[in-house]
Amino acid sequence: MSKIGTIFLKEFKGYFLSPMAYVIITVFLLIGGFFFYVMISHFSMVSFQLAQYGYPESEININDMVLRPFSMNLSLILLMVIPMITMRLVAEERKSGTAELLLTAPVSPWHVILGKFLAAVGMIGVLALLSFAYPLICLLIGDPDPGPMLTSVLGLFLLGSAFVSCGLLASAASENQIVAAVATFGFLLLLWVVNWASIVTEGTLSNVLEYLSVLSHYEEFAKGIIDTKHIVFLLSLIFFPLFLSAQLLAARHGR
Amino acid sequence: MRKIARYVSVIGVVALAVGLLLSMIPSVSSSVPDLLVILGVVFLVAWPLSSLLTLKRSQARVFFGSATLGMGMLLVLVILVLLNVLGARYTLRWDVTRSGRFSLSQQTKRVLASLPEKVQVLAFFPEGEGQDARDLLTEYAASSRRFFFQFTDPDRHPEKALEYKIRDYGAMVFTMGTRHERVTSATENDFTSALARLMSEETTWVRFLTGHGERRVEEEDKEGLSQLAALLQDEGYRTEETLLLRDGLPSVSDVLLIAGATTPLLPTEMDSLLAFVRRGGNLFVCLEPHPGPGLEGLLRPWGVEPRSDVILDASGIGSLFGMSEVVPLVAHYEENHAITQHFSAATFFPLCRSLSLADSLPQGIEATCIATTSEASWGETGSLDAPEISFEPGMDTEGPLCVLAAISWDRSDLGDTSSAIPGRMVVAGDIDFASNGFLRISANGDLFMNCLSWLAQREELIGIRPKEVRGGAMMLSAQAARSIFYLVVLVMPGAVLLPGLIVWLRRR
Numbered sequence: 001m002s003k004i005g006t007i008f009l010k011e012f013k014g015y016f017l018s019p020m021a022y023v024i025i026t027v028f029l030l031i032g033g034f035f036f037y038v039m040i041s042h043f044s045m046v047s048f049q050l051a052q053y054g055y056p057e058s059e060i061n062i063n064d065m066v067l068r069p070f071s072m073n074l075s076l077i078l079l080m081v082i083p084m085i086t087m088r089l090v091a092e093e094r095k096s097g098t099a100e101l102l103l104t105a106p107v108s109p110w111h112v113i114l115g116k117f118l119a120a121v122g123m124i125g126v127l128a129l130l131s132f133a134y135p136l137i138c139l140l141i142g143d144p145d146p147g148p149m150l151t152s153v154l155g156l157f158l159l160g161s162a163f164v165s166c167g168l169l170a171s172a173a174s175e176n177q178i179v180a181a182v183a184t185f186g187f188l189l190l191l192w193v194v195n196w197a198s199i200v201t202e203g204t205l206s207n208v209l210e211y212l213s214v215l216s217h218y219e220e221f222a223k224g225i226i227d228t229k230h231i232v233f234l235l236s237l238i239f240f241p242l243f244l245s246a247q248l249l250a251a252r253h254g255r
Numbered sequence: 256m257r258k259i260a261r262y263v264s265v266i267g268v269v270a271l272a273v274g275l276l277l278s279m280i281p282s283v284s285s286s287v288p289d290l291l292v293i294l295g296v297v298f299l300v301a302w303p304l305s306s307l308l309t310l311k312r313s314q315a316r317v318f319f320g321s322a323t324l325g326m327g328m329l330l331v332l333v334i335l336v337l338l339n340v341l342g343a344r345y346t347l348r349w350d351v352t353r354s355g356r357f358s359l360s361q362q363t364k365r366v367l368a369s370l371p372e373k374v375q376v377l378a379f380f381p382e383g384e385g386q387d388a389r390d391l392l393t394e395y396a397a398s399s400r401r402f403f404f405q406f407t408d409p410d411r412h413p414e415k416a417l418e419y420k421i422r423d424y425g426a427m428v429f430t431m432g433t434r435h436e437r438v439t440s441a442t443e444n445d446f447t448s449a450l451a452r453l454m455s456e457e458t459t460w461v462r463f464l465t466g467h468g469e470r471r472v473e474e475e476d477k478e479g480l481s482q483l484a485a486l487l488q489d490e491g492y493r494t495e496e497t498l499l500l501r502d503g504l505p506s507v508s509d510v511l512l513i514a515g516a517t518t519p520l521l522p523t524e525m526d527s528l529l530a531f532v533r534r535g536g537n538l539f540v541c542l543e544p545h546p547g548p549g550l551e552g553l554l555r556p557w558g559v560e561p562r563s564d565v566i567l568d569a570s571g572i573g574s575l576f577g578m579s580e581v582v583p584l585v586a587h588y589e590e591n592h593a594i595t596q597h598f599s600a601a602t603f604f605p606l607c608r609s610l611s612l613a614d615s616l617p618q619g620i621e622a623t624c625i626a627t628t629s630e631a632s633w634g635e636t637g638s639l640d641a642p643e644i645s646f647e648p649g650m651d652t653e654g655p656l657c658v659l660a661a662i663s664w665d666r667s668d669l670g671d672t673s674s675a676i677p678g679r680m681v682v683a684g685d686i687d688f689a690s691n692g693f694l695r696i697s698a699n700g701d702l703f704m705n706c707l708s709w710l711a712q713r714e715e716l717i718g719i720r721p722k723e724v725r726g727g728a729m730m731l732s733a734q735a736a737r738s739i740f741y742l743v744v745l746v747m748p749g750a751v752l753l754p755g756l757i758v759w760l761r762r763r
Contacts, residue, residue: 029747030744186295190295
């Protein structure tokens, strides 16, 4: 455990010793903040209009009109920033030749992969925690339902971790960081839209494609639903790429 | 090889992105984007494989040579797939919302548990709409392995809309075996009622009264009701003409329709009808213009008095649809009544009598005017053949005028404790709006069907109350909006960027 901890600390600190983490978090907060401002302003405008025409307040809801679509937007921003977080994890070590050094140390590929994975997940944790500021603002100015706020953050964290795991595999498979980032983005985008094909397919294939879409799993967290089905899917999506990465690393270095 | 492998992923992403973008442009043939998407997927899948091929010979031997490793990977994949199959089949689900708004009622769960076979729901919504319906259908599908749903955009798939005779957005067709049920509002009550109806062996009969010059269901001319009968059968009703003196009174679960009687009913028939209504029978009365067949005696106890007039509409809006003044346009509906609560489309009532509703009614009776004409209309009492027709104060009735009234009564208040089912009646000042000539014009058919499903108590079978959702409107002052903008767009990202700059400067 201490070996994983050591690698985790080295990697996690590494993010903050370079401008990398700050740029990623700034981009995340800037785009997220802009979306949030637009949505909350629009909601306020609709509230005004409803009051003006005498419609009951219950016609609209801050959770449905702001927090839920905003959670979906945040996950889309994650899709864009995660390749930047994960691209260097293994590829950089291979490029600079430190991978050999690392693997000649008394650590197993699993230690390396888990340490690096946890460091990137740590970054996702920071993003998820910071994203909690937006619902808190809603809580200060309105009366949102706190349940979906918490499940959204949980969902965002699990989704981010699954994305990280896929990115880590791409980084382990390539020594070029740009290729790793582009491949991660492409694969995640594919996971995002795979259910579109379910419209033109029928039967089991359609159900499988719908199931493979990360969006349909995350959507329920944003609603305020915790379903073991989605947790099992996201945990599988975390574990399998991690497993492949560890195998790949082991194979490359003859372990 | 290594170089090729490196760019395979880039080509894959580009092909996928271009394919997806092209698929959004309607004018582009669908085969090109499809081909690009397939190419993108193939390249993206090929990339990790090609990466493996770039392994050095000795590495490859280790990677591929070890059967144990390959088997191990396959085993892990199989275990994960199995876990997911089981995970999707046996789920635990928690709704953490404040009011449990996504939790289904016990009644719904019981109905879902008793589904004898697969139920498929086809929801007709434009792309990206119908979130409430999707949320609710997701809960139904999560509760039953026999419940499936699919969203279809009627603009992109007009053939599906045509197959199910869908003319409006937001319609959902529940199908079980060969039976269909159509639902137009996304409430748990309506969905569960539809399921209960699908499972029920009983069919609601709509019986058309005959023998008094009523419009006939077999008549196919513009005054006939053949199209109405066909529409009713499409909606799962069964239709039959009935002669009271010969066939007796229908069952109280049926709907009796008086489609524009032109000769008076016999006193015994009137007594029978009154008895039918008092027993809880559902009556739909559509009147002909003055002089009517004396149905006033039947309607008066329920607070509805048809006036001896014909509504004229001088607003001119009807002319946009090719209608004259004697075809008033109706676009104002009672929002708080089940029949018209989600209804907003225009309807036309040719040669319609206006209805007057009594100010005070016996306890337990509730009469509501659910559709009214515009303010530019009036009830003309004079002859329509006069060379000049205009509103005459004192003689004519000023608009807006009521054309459709819904009456319900609590039977226990009327001294009948034999059943808890409330009695219901709908009165229309006109029959032409449902005739072949006008049924398909604008939303006339939909309004008629809404009335009928309310009469048949289709929506009230279950009685699940909608969940209250708190957290409504929120109005920001200009100052508060500005503060939020500064906080989320400037302060928060800035607070992170600043230490980043310091780190960057230090490193330099």
